Amino acid sequence: MRPRHRLLLYFALSRPVSSSLSHVRYFQYGIPWIMKRSQFAKSSETVALRFLHATGLNLPIPRVIDSVTVDGEVWTIMTRLQGDTMLNLARKKAITDKEVQGVVKEVHEVIRKLWTLTPPISLEEQTIMHHPSGEGLPWAKFDLDFTIGPCSLVDLYAAYTTALATHQRWTARDIINLEPDRMRKILSDKVVYVHCDLRPLNIMVHNGRFTGIIDWENSGWHVRHWQVLVVRRSMGLTNPVKLSRWWRDVKFEPDVEEAYQAGCELLEDKI
Numbered sequence: 001m002r003p004r005h006r007l008l009l010y011f012a013l014s015r016p017v018s019s020s021l022s023h024v025r026y027f028q029y030g031i032p033w034i035m036k037r038s039q040f041a042k043s044s045e046t047v048a049l050r051f052l053h054a055t056g057l058n059l060p061i062p063r064v065i066d067s068v069t070v071d072g073e074v075w076t077i078m079t080r081l082q083g084d085t086m087l088n089l090a091r092k093k094a095i096t097d098k099e100v101q102g103v104v105k106e107v108h109e110v111i112r113k114l115w116t117l118t119p120p121i122s123l124e125e126q127t128i129m130h131h132p133s134g135e136g137l138p139w140a141k142f143d144l145d146f147t148i149g150p151c152s153l154v155d156l157y158a159a160y161t162t163a164l165a166t167h168q169r170w171t172a173r174d175i176i177n178l179e180p181d182r183m184r185k186i187l188s189d190k191v192v193y194v195h196c197d198l199r200p201l202n203i204m205v206h207n208g209r210f211t212g213i214i215d216w217e218n219s220g221w222h223v224r225h226w227q228v229l230v231v232r233r234s235m236g237l238t239n240p241v242k243l244s245r246w247w248r249d250v251k252f253e254p255d256v257e258e259a260y261q262a263g264c265e266l267l268e269d270k271i
Helices: 003-012 045-054 086-091 097-114 153-160 172-178 180-187 224-232 241-249 254-266
Strands: 014-016 024-027 033-037 064-070 073-079 191-195 203-206 209-213 219-223
Touching: 003 014, 003 024, 003 064, 003 073, 045 064, 045 073, 045 219, 086 097, 086 203, 086 241, 097 191, 097 203, 097 209, 097 224, 097 241, 153 172, 153 180, 153 254, 172 180, 180 254, 191 224, 219 224, 224 241, 224 254
Parallel strands: none
Antiparallel strands: 014 024, 024 033, 033 073, 064 073, 191 219, 203 209
């Protein structure tokens, strides 16, 4: 069947999650699938999920059923994980502190698995913001509406620290010269596989138990401490303190914690 015809069939069998989430559709008639339009066609969720399943790590993530590209847009048809997001459950007061602790513990185990993955040999040292497709990743500085990368770690920090700029053109060399000690700790970190949007709205829970992680188009090669920044940062409504605070009890390797602390200080993060 041609891609356009397949897409029309999938549309007929599904409905939008909501008016504000028209790019995500739930299948009806008892079909446990979901379909989602990737925001960036060149760095789609299809590619990321297929890469992760090929690693053999047995991760709690959706499985790709089909992928359809029509008019330059990529739709991923995948299995639907049980339950609701931890963020929604917290808003409804339908999850206890003990259950949140248990979920955080299991998510931490997934992170440890992802950190066993090493970037391809062809990737230059300290290259990050690198999707499995070879493209960049959504940039949190602009609400994930644009991609950045692949780029070097020091270039990423230069892009995030323009508030420290002492002159108009702010470069990687400038941030290293201004903050040599902090940048040394940051640049000593290892590049692994990271989910760059691992917030409660992408963690699924059913009956108080962790069922998996969604939204993998924003994942790829990055440094370990960036994952810690993502889970520990209190980003208002999407990662409220009552949920992010549990990550403070999860301790990572000393060099990761050092890089994380240096990163927080440079990014002026109020942890």
